[in-house]
Amino acid sequence: MSKVVKAKYTAEAVAGFTHRTAMEEAARCLLCHDAPCSQGCPAGTDPAKFIRSIRFRNVKGAAETIRENNILGGSCARVCPYDKLCEEACSRCGIDKPIEIGKLQRYAVEQEKVFKMKTLEAPAKKKAADIACVGAGPASLACAAELAKAGYKVTVFEKEAKAGGVLTYGITPSRLPQAVVDQDIAQVKGLGVKFEFNKEVKAADLADCDAVFVGTGLWGANLPKIEGTDLDGVYSAVDFLKNARIKKDDFDPGRKVLVVGGGDVAVDCAVTAKLLGADDVKIVYRRTLEEAPGNMTEFHYALSLGIGITTGMAPAAIKGSKKVSAVEFSGFRDKEAKLELSADTIVFATGQTAEDMTEVAPVKVTEKGYIKAPKGKAGAKYFAAGDIVNGGKTVVEAVAAGKEAAASMIAYLEKKGVK
Numbered sequence: 001m002s003k004v005v006k007a008k009y010t011a012e013a014v015a016g017f018t019h020r021t022a023m024e025e026a027a028r029c030l031l032c033h034d035a036p037c038s039q040g041c042p043a044g045t046d047p048a049k050f051i052r053s054i055r056f057r058n059v060k061g062a063a064e065t066i067r068e069n070n071i072l073g074g075s076c077a078r079v080c081p082y083d084k085l086c087e088e089a090c091s092r093c094g095i096d097k098p099i100e101i102g103k104l105q106r107y108a109v110e111q112e113k114v115f116k117m118k119t120l121e122a123p124a125k126k127k128a129a130d131i132a133c134v135g136a137g138p139a140s141l142a143c144a145a146e147l148a149k150a151g152y153k154v155t156v157f158e159k160e161a162k163a164g165g166v167l168t169y170g171i172t173p174s175r176l177p178q179a180v181v182d183q184d185i186a187q188v189k190g191l192g193v194k195f196e197f198n199k200e201v202k203a204a205d206l207a208d209c210d211a212v213f214v215g216t217g218l219w220g221a222n223l224p225k226i227e228g229t230d231l232d233g234v235y236s237a238v239d240f241l242k243n244a245r246i247k248k249d250d251f252d253p254g255r256k257v258l259v260v261g262g263g264d265v266a267v268d269c270a271v272t273a274k275l276l277g278a279d280d281v282k283i284v285y286r287r288t289l290e291e292a293p294g295n296m297t298e299f300h301y302a303l304s305l306g307i308g309i310t311t312g313m314a315p316a317a318i319k320g321s322k323k324v325s326a327v328e329f330s331g332f333r334d335k336e337a338k339l340e341l342s343a344d345t346i347v348f349a350t351g352q353t354a355e356d357m358t359e360v361a362p363v364k365v366t367e368k369g370y371i372k373a374p375k376g377k378a379g380a381k382y383f384a385a386g387d388i389v390n391g392g393k394t395v396v397e398a399v400a401a402g403k404e405a406a407a408s409m410i411a412y413l414e415k416k417g418v419k
């Protein structure tokens, strides 16, 4: 990969606020007494409080509010579906347009780095319990941070070489730069949480722990049952994105790339392929664009890069001898419609499945393999949250559920008399 291509792939696509534009935006806030924006955040990030701080030039206070409530505040500022959460709830929607809460959050967290602010601290005296968190994705990181703040010793075990889960190995860096994820993870490390990488946990490894949190996410491929999925050049979205992140310098996405799906993950795959040098990239979605679950701004960004979008078609067969050469589609609603597109890569961004969780911990699972964990409690000393429980939602929901599981763990340990 040339330096130019690499720079394009890793450069952040959307610019943030400057000091002046942040102050102007914060000045539009009505400082609502009932703060519907804060009620709209699953993780309790409390926009009303941090926007008030920005408005009164207390940027450190703003960063503290964000970090105390949401340890992954920098990442969430980039990838949260604000338009469906806090910004949708904002009182200014009824007047003109909502406050740009996500961009203000990004501004506050960026200042933390500019001024080298240390925002969170954990108690020096540790409680006598050893806690393991399996996986270093958003759910585990949020859970580990809450436990550390309450004085517990926590070790996070991660099978990959770095922390972050989907933040590090999935979402494309043009949307979420690695430096932002690393800044969030540094906060968790700053609380004294230990990390062990390249460690794929099995149930037997956890016998001596006093409590265990499982936040392993969904990493199984979900390929359709059609001819040709075993050919070279066929990827699941998570494998494609992970390869692009891991093999940065020698990953060839192919010249003609087709991405099947209509969510943010499909857009991430298409943008990744384009930024890594593919000549012709198309997204093919079975329903209409209006019905697609992906964010419209992201689709517009994809279009601006020259990525094509075809709707109403579903894959029927993949053609090729050893490697993919073309894909046949048939109409999703109009059964007579047929389409054949040549391709050397096809990526299925059609959801992920659960790996076998009973190998990781003695937990009960649903028919689809998700862990059953009401309020984060999955059995005896076991707790779980995030995608592996909710079937795949958002980062902020994983953070919220990780915090809830930590509260259940603390209640469990206190009941056991841990001091």
Ligand SMILES: Cc1cc2nc3c(=O)[nH]c(=O)nc-3n(C[C@H](O)[C@H](O)[C@H](O)COP(=O)(O)OP(=O)(O)OC[C@H]3O[C@@H](n4cnc5c(N)ncnc54)[C@H](O)[C@@H]3O)c2cc1C
Pocket (backbone or CB within 6 Å): 079, 080, 081, 134, 135, 136, 137, 138, 139, 140, 157, 158, 159, 160, 163, 164, 165, 166, 167, 170, 171, 199, 200, 201, 202, 215, 216, 217, 218, 219, 237, 238, 241, 264, 265, 268, 360, 385, 386, 387, 388, 392, 393, 394, 395, 396, 398
């Ligand atoms: C490509 C993509 C784009 C997305 N875009 C967005 C977005 O824009 N906005 C948004 O809000 N959400 C987005 N999501 C969803 C969001 O990323 C997830 O909901 C969130 O990451 C779930 O967090 P988690 O901690 O449950 O799991 P994950 O992030 O999947 O982390 C789980 C971690 O556990 C590790 N692990 C698994 N098994 C083991 C084991 N046995 N031992 C040790 N470690 C293990 C994995 O390697 C991984 O690091 C996206 C998802 C994908 C796949």
Ligand code: SF4
Pocket (backbone or CB within 6 Å): 028, 029, 030, 031, 032, 035, 036, 037, 038, 047, 048, 051, 089, 090, 091, 092, 099, 101
């Ligand atoms: S709802 Fe909107 S206007 Fe009201 S406090 Fe929150 S951001 Fe400000």
